[in-house]
Amino acid sequence: MQAWRIDVLARPEHHDPMGSAAMRALLATGLEGVQDVRARRGYLLAAELPEAQVRAFARAVLCDPVIDQFVVHAPGAAPQVAAKGTQMVAIVPRAGVTDPVAHSIQKSLADMQMPAVQAGTYRAFDVRGNVDPQRLLQAAKKALANDVVQDVLLNALPAGFAGASAAADLAVHPIPLAHLDTSGLERLSKDGGLALDGAEMVVIQQHFQxxxxxxxxxxxxxxxxxxSEHCKHKTLTGNVRFEGRLIENLLKSTIVRVTHTLNRDFCVSVFxxxxxxxxxxxxxxVCIKVETHNRPSAIEPFGGAGTGVGGVIRDVLGTGLGARPIASTDVFCLAPPNLKPEQLPPGCIHPLALLKGVVAGVRDYGNPMGIPTVNGSVHFDENFVGNPLVYVGNIGILPTARAMKQAMxxxxxxxLGGRTGRDGIHGATFSSLELHTESEKVSSGAVQIGDPITERKAMDAVLRCADEDLFSSITDCGAGGFSSAVGEMAEGLGAVVELGDAPLKYQGLAPWEVWISEAQERMVLSVPKAKLARVLEVCREEACEATVLGYFTADNRLVVRYRGTTHADLDLHFLHKGLPVRVRDAVFLPPSVxxxxxxxxxxxxGALLAVMSDYGVCSKEWIIRQYDHEVQAASAGKPLCGVREDGPSNAAVLAPKLGSRRGIVLSNGLNPRYSKIDPAAMAECALDEAMRNSVASGGDPDYTVILDNYCWGNTRDPQVLGELVRATEALCELAMHYRTPFVSGKDSLHNEFRAGDRTIRIPGCILVTAMSVIADVTRTMTSDCKRAGSLLVLVGMTKDELGGSVYYKTKAQLGSKVPRVDKNAGRDVLLGVHRAIAARCTLAAHDLSEGGLAAAVCEMAIGGKLGAKVDLAKVLTACTLRPEQVMFSESQSRFLLEIPPDRLxxxxxxLQHVPFAxxxxxxxxxxxxxxxxxxxxxxxxxxxxxxxxxxxxxxxQTLVAAGGGR
Amino acid sequence: MSSPKVLVLRAPGINCERETHHAFTRAGGTPSFVHIQQLLAAPTQLDSFRILAVPGGFSYGDDISSGRVLAQEMKAQLGCRILQFVERGGLVLGICNGFQVLVRLGLLPCTRGTLAEEVTLTHNLSNHYECRWVTLKTQKSRCVFLPSGLLLRWPAAHGEGRLVARDATLQKLLLDEGFATALYVDENGQATERYPHNPNGTPLGFAGLTNRNGRVLGVMPHPDRSYLPTHMPNWRHTQLSRGSLPDDGDGMVVFREMIKVAKAEG
Known part of the structure; x- marks a missing residue:
């Protein structure tokens, strides 16, 4: 459909930051001849709007009258796009891709008493210089656009809106299974992207027979x-034969058992x-959830990371009877950003582009939501090249009296919230499959683009309804869309759904697509009839669309209709309990290292400089500064610390109830490299590091809960599963000893990438997130040195544990002597350091992790802009070590404290009997x-x-010039 | 003296309303949330308040440009009413996105007393959002409640904070005639255009503006995120050197002074 095109651009005498950024991005691809780039912000307005109104609207709303000018291209006319010596590339959203700005344009049209016609956006760049057109097109595709969701046009503008959708296929489509043997069933599953295995398909076949x-x-x-693996965690909740034992329900007999055995009284609702x-x-x-959004981020980093943030925020919003999200945390695992282009397997996005994309995605979702991103980390390893990991977490607060829910x-x-589109279809099942070279093409339907303001409106509406006690249960629409959300809430009840009433982004969706679409920003509430009118009223006031989709019943059946025709009538008991228990073999073979x-x-x-500039150790300020870590005014311990706020913090400290000093300390621990030597060491060290980070910042190790987030390779391989079992058992043993219950967790399996005949498997990773509740945030600590003349005290024993260390990495070595945690000593260290910080004995505290003692000393000095003198001979060591081994050993359970001499x-x-020097x-x-x-x-x-x-x-290139050596 | 009533505006995407509300409460005011829909439905209610606060956030996603859609929504029905509110003794505070909205509405700097867009807050030179603590020096300005000569540390958190006037003459006039209320300063206390002390590249270092009668204040950095002592980035240093924490953080002065003026004016 044809449209008016309006280009808005900065007048020549003004700066054009968007154009300058595009120029830097194009030059970074190696494109030659570029002299200047100017950006155009493009808008589409339906052709039916009269020209006078188009111009009036452009002048009043689209254009900044102080610095911009605009050009109007009439519908159907070929736009005069390129001046002499200039070419233009236009970046245009593909059909069906969410364009959040379109709604705002329509709103402003209505506010100006104009018809709210269809609207859209694009971007374009005028590139001046002697540039080869085809190279420009390629560079623009790489540096300015993402092929999966955007088209790039050379010297042209979009003629209008992307084509109208075909009419919806409304037929019921019975799928005969009776005649198929197991391999036929498996093929059906594979071709349909169902990700069910033969045994599961047989159970379904028998049920319908x-x-x-x-x-x-x-x-x-x-x-x-x-x-799906995503929803049911079939591997972790399945049975495993391991080292002559049968472990029944791996998750229950390990992680869940720790929590139930510890039975800590501060746990309100777990698992x-x-x-x-x-x-x-x-x-x-307070409630906390961390999950992964790996697959979508691998294909579309910006949208994948953003919707990951949006999804975990909805998880928290849908916890209990509605929790207010107060903070986010994000952890990324990527291949090194300096990876040579020739080392990049086909079908993968370069890690530098991935890093920029996921950071922008978190930024552009989290910041507009008004939820601070307060904590995170980034880890680099070559094996993440095909399977980058994007962990997203969120914390919320809710009245304890509203922690339980039950639909009636x-x-x-x-x-309520966003409309349903074709975006994100098959996300849950896609996440259970292996990625490969063609994933980008075949799975693009699984990509979602976020619209944070729609989610913010849904959040405001839900929290007002919660305050007024207007609903009996709530959940978010995540993986599986309505099918999972309604299906879960209906368990033990029953439901009748009329899908024809669901608001759609555009026409043309088949009923099954509406049912499983993972379109973002949607929540499902169970509302008693007497309160329905008020819910709809509150939603109207908050400009949040809300629709009644049906009602819950008591017949334990899930009935889904579309304009009167029944498309599904499932026994809820079969849906939730019919899944056969999976039995897998596992074996652990120690790697030869x-x-x-x-x-x-x-x-x-020289070695010290190499360690400090390793990607794992180096400053993450470029990332941190792009996230709003101050909104909600709860921050009492920031991600960066020190006199110039550039030193690294160990954890975030929040005082979420304004005016109260009661607080939360949030931290994480992860070290994928240790997994290559021993997954058990990786798991223990993740927990110990999360606890150290927390304690160094003032967290109370005796009032701390933890979360486990697994990212693993293909667990159908018994060896890979064996590593997972070994890691899990080590983690659980330590958690039991530290008395830290698991309160939530998640797993992402099958993180393998197939490129030709090569399979790249990620190192098995468990991210441990720790959340501690403390009485007084003024008894917390930062890592920056504060006073010349004070003492540096090293708590804990240093051992010959350089296996997997950053030092070895800088020497292109892995090693074998990986750090292990001495669980008795470890707990004593945590408790002792916590007492010292709470008693205000310390001036600074830093945990020792990647880069060991040397990195900790340097980071404390950088934060404080003070120097340090360290005598390595004074360090307590378990055996004789060379100076560089003392500096770079990554032994666990160690802290470096700054102490006034008179407080020794x-x-x-x-510290009581804890060793220190x-x-x-x-x-x-x-x-x-x-x-x-x-x-x-x-x-x-x-x-x-x-x-x-x-x-x-x-x-x-702003930190070193501006911050370094000042 | 009764506690001055403060209207804390809510709108889709505004997200700093709770801290703004709390800061005014702490200063002795009586704030209430009013959603833009409620205000548009009954605009006369504005007259029952002494202070209007437009908090920070991303109103309507900052779609098209920051604050544009909310400003457009307010323009027709509320623009003149807010101008009257200011002329009749009301006080207005716009923080970050609220400042952007007031600028698009033409309420700031409003050098001629009529609603017109004289300046803009546009993309940072870095072309991206940035969150960092900055140091401000308050100027001798027309603003009736912001004291001059203070060095304040507040966090800036924005992607569109570069304050550009329609022309260089106006940019200079804003400084010379007391419309510029606060400037970004470097480590020597000098106004600066250089990153990172000036996070967005604003010419002459403007971080805040007032209007002709000094009753409206717009600031890009956030007093609503720096009003408690534990908000300050180096409160542990302060605790060590003083032996205890002060009662307030650096942002509290805005809320205290606004309430003080509103009370004094009765």
């Missing part, structure tokens, strides 16, 4: 969604709701010096360290 009919397409899709709920104070509880027969099913024989290093200065006795009293002092002169007795080992100025530490991820 008993009923004497074929399942409908919608029924089969509903079963596939509900039974039953969207998020784990933990007591905060006498009135309120007769309640209305109310859908060995310790390198490195020559002693007389001068460690108090420190000793608080004074290893150095803080100096006024900003130089970091490591010596071994009288022999100097490494010396660097803080300014030099800062440059090395900040440069690797200084992607705007």
């Amino acid at each position: 008993k009923l004497g009919r074929a399942p409908t397409r919608m029924e089969l899709e509903t079963l596939a969604q509900t039974w 039953v709701d969207n998020a784990g709920i933990v007591k905060f104070d006498d009135v309120d509880s 027969a007769g309640d209305a099913i109310v859908a 060995s310790e390198p024989n490195l020559p002693p290093e007389p001068n460690v200065t 006795a108090d420190l000793r009293a608080n 004074v290893v150095g002092e803080v100096t006024k002169e900003p130089t970091v010096l490591f010596a071994h007795g009288s022999q100097e080992v490494a010396r660097l100025s803080v300014a030099e360290l800062e440059v090395a530490w900040k440069r690797p991820l200084d992607l705007d």
Whole structure:
């Protein structure tokens, strides 16, 4: 359909930051000849709008009268796009891709008393210079657009709106199964993207055989969604034969058992709701959830990461009877950003582009939601090249009295928030399949683009309804869309759904598509009839669309109709309990690794610089600054600390009830490299690191809950599953000892990438997230050194544990002596350091992790802009170690504390029998010096360290120039 | 003296309303939330308030440009009413997105007393959103409640904060004639156009503006995220050197002074 095209651009005398950024991006691809780039923000308005109104609207709304000008291209006319010596590339959303700005344009049209005609947006760039057109097109596709959701046009503008959708296929489509053997069933599952295995398909076949009919397409899709690995965690809840034992329900007999055995009284609701709920104070509880959004982010990093954030926010919003989201956390695992292009397997997005995309995605969803992103980390390893990991987490707060929910027969099913489109179809089942070179093409339907303001409106509406006690149950529409949300709420009840009433983004969706679409920003409420009118009224006031989709019944059947025709009539007991228990074999074979024989290093200065500028250690300020970490005014411990706010913090400290000092400490731990040596070490160290980060910031190890998030390879391979079982058992043993219950968790399996005959498998990873509740945020700590003349105290024992260390990595080694956690010593260290910080004995506290003692000293100095002198001979070691081994060992259960000399006795009293040693002092002169007795080992100025530490991820080239060496 | 009533505006995408509400409560005001739909339905209710606060956020997603859609919505039915509210003794505070809305509405700087867009808040030179603490120096300005000569640390958190006037003459006039209320300053306390002390590249370092009669204040950085002592980035240093924390963070002065003026004016 043809449309007016309006280009808005900055007048020549004004800066054009969008054009400048595009120019940098094009140049970074190696494109030659570019002299200047100017950006155009393009708008489409339906051709029926009279020209006078188009111009009036452009002048008043689309264009900034102070700095912009605009050009109107009439419908049907070929636009004069390129001046002499200039070419233009236009970036245009593909058909069916959400365009959130379109609604706002329509709203403003209506506010100006104009017809609210169809609207859309695009972007375009005028590129001046002698540039090869085809190269420009290729560069624009790579640097300015994402093929999956956008088209790139050369020297043309979109003629109008993308083609109208075909008429919807409204037929019921029975799918006969009776005649198929197991391989036929498997093929059906594969061709339909159902991700069900042969045994599961046979159970479905038998069920419908008993009923004497074929399942409908919608029924089969509903079963596939509900039974997906994503929703049911079939592997982790299945049985495993391991080392001569049969482990029944792996998850229940490990993770869940820890929580139930510990039986901590602050756990309010665990493993039953969207998020784990933990007591905060006498009135309120906090809830927390972390999950992954790996597959969508691999294909469309911006949309994938953004909708990941949006999804986990909805999880929290849908916890209990509605929780207010108060903070987000994000962790990424990627291949190194300096990966050579020739090392990039076909079908993969380069890690640097991925990093920029996922950061922008988190930024552009989290910030508009008004939820601070307060904590996170980034990890780099070559094996993430095909399967980047994007962990997204959220915390909420809710009255403890509203922690439980129960839909009732007769309640209305109310859908609210965004409309349903074809976006995200088969996301749940797609996430259970292996990625491969062609995934980008075949799975693009699984890509979702977020619209945070629609979610914000839904959030505001839900929280007002919650305050007024207007609903009996709530859940979010996540994986599986309505099918999972309504299906879950109807368990033990029954439901009748009239899908024809669901508001759609556009016409042309088949009923089964409406039912399983994973379109974003939708919540489902169960509303008692007497309160329905008020719910709809509140939603109207909050400009949030709400629709009654049906009602809950008591017959334990899930009936889905579309304008009177029944498309599904499923037994809810079969839907939820019919899934056969999976039995898998697992075996653990230790990898063959060995310790390198490195020559002693007389001068460690170079090695120290290499460690500080390793991607795993270096400053993440470029990322952090793009996230709003202050909104909601709860921040009492920020992601960056120190006199110039550029030192790394261990954890986030929040005081979520304004005016109260009661708080939360949020931290995480993860080290994928350790997994390559021993998955058990990886798991233990993740927990110990999360706890150390928390405790160093003031967290209370005795009032801490944890979350487990697995990302693993293909667990159909017994060896891969064996690694998972080994890691799980180690994690659980330590969690039991630390008395930290798991309150929520998630798993993402099959993280393997097939490129030709090569399979790239990620190292098995467990992200441990820790949340501690504390009484007083003014008894918390940061890592930056604060006072010259104070003492540096190293708590804990340093061992010969450089396996998997950053130091070895900088020498292209892996090693075998991976850090392990001594569980008795570990708990004593955590409790002792916590007592010392709470007693205000410390000036600074930092945990020792990647880069060991050396990195911790340097980071504390960078934060404080002070120097440090460390005598490595004073460090307590378990055996004889060379100076560089003392500096870079990554032994667990260690902290570096800054202590006023007159508080040493108090420190000793608080640490009790925990081993510690004074290893150095803080100096006024900003130089970091490591010596071994009288022999100097490494010396660097803080300014030099800062440059090395900040440069690797200084992607705007602003940190080193502006922050380093000032 | 009764506690001045504060209208804290809500709208789709506004997201700093709770902290703004709490800061005014803490200062002794009586804030209430009013949704834009409620205000449009009954605009006269504005007259029962002494202060109008437009909080930060991403009103309507900052679609088209920051604050544009909300400003457009307000223009027809509320623009003149707010102007009257200001002329009759009301006070207005716009923070971040609220400032952007007031600028698009023409209420700031409003050098001629009529609603017209004289300046814009546009994309940071970095072309992206950025969250960082900045140092401001308050100026001798027309603003009737913001004291001059203060060095304040507030967090800036925006992608469109570069304040550009229609022309260089106006940009200079804003400084010379007391419309510029606060400037970004460097470590020596000097106004700066340089990153990172000036996070967005605003010429002359403007971080806030007032209007002709000094009763409207718009600021890009957030006093609503710096009013408690534990909001401040280095409160642990303060605690160490003073032995205890002060009562307020640096942003509290805005809320206290607004309430003080509203009370004094009765």
